[in-house]
Amino acid sequence: MKFRMDREALADAVAWTARSLPSRPTVPVLAGLLLTVDGDTLTVSGFDYEVSARAEMAIDAGDPGAALVSGRLLAEITRSLPAQPVQFATEGTRVVLTCGTTRFALPTLPVDDYPTLPAMPEPAGSLESDVFAAAVAQVALAAGRDDTLPVLTGVRLEIEGDALTLAATDRYRLAVRQLSWQPLQPGLSTTALVPARTLADTAKALATGPEVVLSLAIGTVGEGMIGFTGAGRRTTTRLLDGEFPKYRSLLPVESPASALVTANHLVEAVKRVALVAPRSSPIRLSFAAGEVVLEAGGGDDAQATESLEASYEGEPMTIAFNPGYLLDGLGAIDSDVARLALTTPAKPAVITGKEPESTYRYLLMPVRLAG
Amino acid sequence: MSRGRVPPVGPGADPVGDDAGCHILHIDMDAFYASVELRRRPELRGRPVIVGGTGSRGVVLSATYECRAYGVHSAMPMMRARRLCPAAVVIPPDFAAYQDASAGVMEVFRAVTPLVEPLSLDEAFLDVAGARRRLGRPAQIGELIRARVQDEQDITCSVGVASTKFVAKLASARCKPDGLLVVPADDVVAFLHPLPVAALWGVGERTEEQLLRLGLRTVGDLARVPVCTLQRALGPAAGGHLAALAWGRDDRVVVPHEPDRSIGAEETFPTDVDDPAVIHRELLRLAERTAVRLRATGQVGRTVSIKVRFADFTTLSRSRTLPSATDVGRTVYDTGRMLFDGLGLQRARLRLVGVRVEGLTPAAGVPRQLILGERDSGWREAEQAADRAAHRFGAGAVRPATLVDPLQSSE
Numbered sequence: 001m002k003f004r005m006d007r008e009a010l011a012d013a014v015a016w017t018a019r020s021l022p023s024r025p026t027v028p029v030l031a032g033l034l035l036t037v038d039g040d041t042l043t044v045s046g047f048d049y050e051v052s053a054r055a056e057m058a059i060d061a062g063d064p065g066a067a068l069v070s071g072r073l074l075a076e077i078t079r080s081l082p083a084q085p086v087q088f089a090t091e092g093t094r095v096v097l098t099c100g101t102t103r104f105a106l107p108t109l110p111v112d113d114y115p116t117l118p119a120m121p122e123p124a125g126s127l128e129s130d131v132f133a134a135a136v137a138q139v140a141l142a143a144g145r146d147d148t149l150p151v152l153t154g155v156r157l158e159i160e161g162d163a164l165t166l167a168a169t170d171r172y173r174l175a176v177r178q179l180s181w182q183p184l185q186p187g188l189s190t191t192a193l194v195p196a197r198t199l200a201d202t203a204k205a206l207a208t209g210p211e212v213v214l215s216l217a218i219g220t221v222g223e224g225m226i227g228f229t230g231a232g233r234r235t236t237t238r239l240l241d242g243e244f245p246k247y248r249s250l251l252p253v254e255s256p257a258s259a260l261v262t263a264n265h266l267v268e269a270v271k272r273v274a275l276v277a278p279r280s281s282p283i284r285l286s287f288a289a290g291e292v293v294l295e296a297g298g299g300d301d302a303q304a305t306e307s308l309e310a311s312y313e314g315e316p317m318t319i320a321f322n323p324g325y326l327l328d329g330l331g332a333i334d335s336d337v338a339r340l341a342l343t344t345p346a347k348p349a350v351i352t353g354k355e356p357e358s359t360y361r362y363l364l365m366p367v368r369l370a371g
Numbered sequence: 372m373s374r375g376r377v378p379p380v381g382p383g384a385d386p387v388g389d390d391a392g393c394h395i396l397h398i399d400m401d402a403f404y405a406s407v408e409l410r411r412r413p414e415l416r417g418r419p420v421i422v423g424g425t426g427s428r429g430v431v432l433s434a435t436y437e438c439r440a441y442g443v444h445s446a447m448p449m450m451r452a453r454r455l456c457p458a459a460v461v462i463p464p465d466f467a468a469y470q471d472a473s474a475g476v477m478e479v480f481r482a483v484t485p486l487v488e489p490l491s492l493d494e495a496f497l498d499v500a501g502a503r504r505r506l507g508r509p510a511q512i513g514e515l516i517r518a519r520v521q522d523e524q525d526i527t528c529s530v531g532v533a534s535t536k537f538v539a540k541l542a543s544a545r546c547k548p549d550g551l552l553v554v555p556a557d558d559v560v561a562f563l564h565p566l567p568v569a570a571l572w573g574v575g576e577r578t579e580e581q582l583l584r585l586g587l588r589t590v591g592d593l594a595r596v597p598v599c600t601l602q603r604a605l606g607p608a609a610g611g612h613l614a615a616l617a618w619g620r621d622d623r624v625v626v627p628h629e630p631d632r633s634i635g636a637e638e639t640f641p642t643d644v645d646d647p648a649v650i651h652r653e654l655l656r657l658a659e660r661t662a663v664r665l666r667a668t669g670q671v672g673r674t675v676s677i678k679v680r681f682a683d684f685t686t687l688s689r690s691r692t693l694p695s696a697t698d699v700g701r702t703v704y705d706t707g708r709m710l711f712d713g714l715g716l717q718r719a720r721l722r723l724v725g726v727r728v729e730g731l732t733p734a735a736g737v738p739r740q741l742i743l744g745e746r747d748s749g750w751r752e753a754e755q756a757a758d759r760a761a762h763r764f765g766a767g768a769v770r771p772a773t774l775v776d777p778l779q780s781s782e
Contacts, residue, residue: 282738322740
């Protein structure tokens with residue numbers, strides 16, 4: 001096998017596929033990246049039984065063949081090469097990589113032992129890659145990071161015709177985003193629970209191309225898998241098992257009180273006041289006509305207060321939140337004005353953009369103060 | 372003290388000796404659990420009584436002096452104790468009663484000085500330096516406490532009076548039961564040197580063996596060995612520590628009331644268990660018991676840990692820190708069970724399981740992150756209601772259905 005190509009494209013592809021490699025591989029070959037040349041295309045693949053990643057790119061010239069080399073080492077090497085064409089060739093049991101006057105000789109792993117990558121499920125539809133990436137980022141932040149509740153570490157994808165809904169919750173907050181997409185079959189109705197971290201990484205990596213194609217299992221082909229294709233890259237991920245909480249009933253139908261606040265002013269104020277709220281201790285928000293007062297700390301500890309202009313409708317109310325969770329929501333609404341819809345100090349607040357009927361809703365459970 | 376039993380009073384000790392400078396008191400209840408039991412069953416007075424587990428793996432927790440005469444002592448397997456003293460009356464432990472009695476005793480101590488360091492339910496160190504003007508000499512204070520404990524709790528205790536904690540503790544052990552012993556500051560060395568090395572604080576079986584191999588049998592032998600020799604044999608810290616103790620030097624001060632760092636419960640199975648359903652049920656019972664104690668003491672904790680001891684005595688523990696502190700048995704159980712299931716035991720035979728909650732803080736003043744979809748009154752409120760029922764109708768009045776033994780449900 002032999003090929004020659006631009007350093008940057010190779011380095012990008014290697015860096016991306018190497019991300020899916022296991023840090024402690026169960027079998028040695030899984031630490032490798034598979035490089036395959038077929039015609040004028042180079043394919044770089046990585047696999048850890050959960051996630052498979054494959055990047056394709058054009059090469060300047062080459063001889064067909066395949067080689068399996070340590071992914072981590074190859075990623076470090078390609079990243080640090082000078083900006084010159086890279087020549088890559090197998091020589092016996094080694095591969096030799098030359099770039100300018102730099103030359104690396106790397107041992108290879110047995111290609112025959114490498115597992116077959118899972119088949120890509122059937123394409124189900126597509127959407128703009130940057131829209132997808134932004135929506136995933138808005139939702140994935142609410143997913144749990146606790147592996148003991150695996151269902152909550154996922155983002156739920158719900159497809160109902162041309163409506164795509166993403167939802168994630170760690171039981172303390174819930175983020176829901178609705179968007180439209182282009183299904184290949186009209187009337188497609190299905191759901192999938194995708195590991196949030198993988199989904200966020202994938203959506204970001206594929207945002208370099210114009211669109212993303214989602215592939216979902218239909219029948220038994222690719223059961224329990226989801227695939228994403230775009231920008232010359234394709235990846236499959238094993239879905240999470242288990243039942244996602246029935247979250248729709250948690251979304252309040254209407255709220256007796258609501259406040260509109262300039263989003264970035266509120267973000268800055270929360271960050272300042274939260275300086276005296278150590279380790280997940282709450283920040284208190286007191287809403288009254290025309291203003292919201294933020295407070296944290298108290299007793300013998302440090303205290304802080306700040307008041308902000310707010311347009312508030314409803315009975316005056318004091319409600320407390322984990323400041324980190326509050327900032328996550330305010331940062332995700334993608335709007336100049338934040339709307340906080342409130343019910344009682346013990347019921348979830350709904351953070352949206354200015355309009356209550358926003359496509360993004362961030363439901364945040366308050367902290368109950370002592371006493 | 373189960374080890375390093377101290378021989379009867381010898382030279383250098385004088386019950387009413389010079390107590391100047393002896394401001395440390397070590398007070399130890401005599402056969403505490405058994406004494407509390409005798410209090411409510413006076414007909415058993417004078418008979419050998421043992422408090423402990425009655426199962427095949429039960430252990431003696433406390434034995435009256437009548438019983439100790441037969442060689443029975445605490446931590447001894449119950450089977451053996453019964454063989455030694457077949458006439459003994461064995462009573463299963465009632466920790467709630469001991470806790471009550473202990474609280475009463477500690478109250479007596481705290482009326483004397485705020486510097487009370489409880490070591491367990493039935494013993495404590497007191498620093499009475501500041502109480503002398505008010506209440507008299509340390510020995511007088513010791514007698515005062517003995518009288519009050521006898522008066523208010525109807526149980527006896529023994530008091531060691533000395534200038535350091537460890538000598539005071541040795542002194543109380545030597546005047547048991549129902550005694551008081553002062554070791555004057557000038558006589559500490561004479562008091563210590565005839566004692567066996569095992570009497571020293573920090574000398575366990577291993578160290579004792581090492582010392583005996585060096586030919587050091589008494590504290591006096593130890594004291595005459597150069598520090599550097601001891602340090603070579605036992606390591607720099609342990610060697611230095613023992614050399615200091617052998618000359619009666621002990622800098623530890625009385626630290627009043629160390630708050631609980633953790634609350635937990637554990638259970639040794641009557642026979643080894645490999646059935647996950649039985650183990651889960653035991654975890655639930657222990658979690659409930661732990662949570663009841665948390666709520667009773669007004670504390671919440673963030674870290675839940677479990678302990679598992681296998682048939683071969685190897686022991687594992689696992690812990691997990693929760694997003695917010697809890698005193699809910701259900702949460703403790705769910706976490707404990709998850710930790711247990713996470714061990715992936717393939718029906719390994721277990722001897723013991725334990726559940727513990729660590730990182731305790733007072734429940735009052737702890738804000739609680741609410742959970743989506745949680746009902747306004749959840750497990751916490753249900754368990755608080757069960758606490759109130761237990762208060763009126765006795766422990767276990769309300770408990771999880773899986774813990775109701777069908778054979779006993781008519782109780």
